Amino acid sequence: KAGVTQTPRYLIKTRGQQVTLSCSPISGHRSVSWYQQTPGQGLQFLFEYFSETQRNKGNFPGRFSGRQFSNSRSEMNVSTLELGDSALYLCASSLTGSNTGELFFGEGSRLTVL
Amino acid sequence: LAKTTQPISMDSYEGQEVNITCSHNNIATNDYITWYQQFPSQGPRFIIQGYKTKVTNEVASLFIPADRKSSTLSLPRVSLSDTAVYYCLAPRWAGGSYIPTFGRGTSLIVHP
Numbered sequence: 662k663a664g665v666t667q668t669p670r671y672l673i674k675t676r677g678q679q680v681t682l683s684c685s686p687i688s689g690h691r692s693v694s695w696y697q698q699t700p701g702q703g704l705q706f707l708f709e710y711f712s713e714t715q716r717n718k719g720n721f722p723g724r725f726s727g728r729q730f731s732n733s734r735s736e737m738n739v740s741t742l743e744l745g746d747s748a749l750y751l752c753a754s755s756l757t758g759s760n761t762g763e764l765f766f767g768e769g770s771r772l773t774v775l
Numbered sequence: 776l777a778k779t780t781q782p783i784s785m786d787s788y789e790g791q792e793v794n795i796t797c798s799h800n801n802i803a804t805n806d807y808i809t810w811y812q813q814f815p816s817q818g819p820r821f822i823i824q825g826y827k828t829k830v831t832n833e834v835a836s837l838f839i840p841a842d843r844k845s846s847t848l849s850l851p852r853v854s855l856s857d858t859a860v861y862y863c864l865a866p867r868w869a870g871g872s873y874i875p876t877f878g879r880g881t882s883l884i885v886h887p
Contacts, residue, residue, distance in 0.1 A: 665818070694875065704819070704862060704877040717872035751818050760806060760866050760873040766818030 663687065665754050665767035673773045679740040682770045686733050686754030692716075693735040694759045695727060698749040698769070707750075709759050710735055716758065739772075747774045779865045781878040788886050793850045795881045797863035800844055806866040806873075808839060808846045813860045813880070822848065822861075850883075858885045 666685040674680050686693050694709035706719035710729035727737040733754075739746055749771050753764035781797040799808065807826050811819035823830060825837040825846070836849040846865075850857060860880040867876050 696877075703879040706875045706877075709875075717874060719874060753818070759875045763809070763821045763824065764811075764819075764864075764875075766811075766820070768816070768818050 665752060665765050667750075667752055667767035667770050669770055670768065671771050671773075673775060674742050675775050676742055676744060678742050679738060680742060680772060681736055681738045682750055682752075682772075684735045684737075684752035684754075684767060686735070686752075687765055690754035690756050690765070691733055692755040692758045692762075693729055693733065694753050694755070694764070695735070695737050696751045696753070697721075698751055699747075704751070706759075707737065711758055742774045744774050747772060779863060779876050779878040781861075781863055781881050783879065784882040784884070786884050786886065787853055789854055790852050793853050793857075793883060793885075794847050795850075795861055795863075795883070796845055796847045797865070797878050798845045799863070799865035799876075799878075801867060802843050802865050803868050803873075808837070808843070809864040810835070810837065810846075810848045811862045811864065811877075813862065819862060853883075853885045855885050855887065857883065859883060 668683045692711045695707040708718045709716045713729045724740045729735045749769040751769045753766045755762045779799045787793045809824040810822045813819040823835045823837045830837045838847040863878045
């Protein structure tokens with residue numbers, strides 16, 4: 662069974678640009694959650710989608726947004742990039758949701774903002 | 776504000792038992808505590824999950840006291856391949872929403 666796939670794996674952007682990251686969950690999983698990982702702040706929750714609906718949201722500015730499609734694939738978008746947005750962005754899929762079941766993580770998309 | 780705290784680093788030797796404790800105040804009554812392992816350039820990987828008392832699987836044990844304000848991950852007889860960062864995940868509720876909250880991670884180094 663294929664795991665969680667994130668694309669792109671690496672990308673470089675400049676301040677002010679926007680970026681879209683993609684996540685394909687494990688087949689049959691309807692929950693996709695997104696996390697930002699940095700050396701300074703660790704793993705921080707961005708948001709979770711379940712059956713195309715945003716279920717909950719972490720404490721990030723509105724520049725961070727996401728969506729989920731009918732096939733459960735998810736995208737997250739960051740607009741007006743700042744230097745501090747440089748991070749590893751991880752998505753995780755789950756059968757029942759991030760609060761009840763095991764999270765299966767992708768390998769992440771490493772974003773560098775110059 | 777609910778916080779999830781764990782030691783920054785630990786050292787051990789091959790064959791020893793390692794215990795990593797995580798403190799999580801204000802954890803919700805009915806939510807699970809989960810531990811993950813992460814290697815460089817990889818996403819975290821599930822180790823074990825529990826609600827109360829003790830849970831054991833083929834790789835680890837998890838001890839959760841009655842007040843559920845902490846949990847201890849126990850790795851029996853560690854090997855060099857257990858060198859990794861270990862995260863506890865304890866949920867908190869804010870504004871009626873569930874917020875997955877990770878600890879800052881414990882970097883475990885296993886020496887020969």
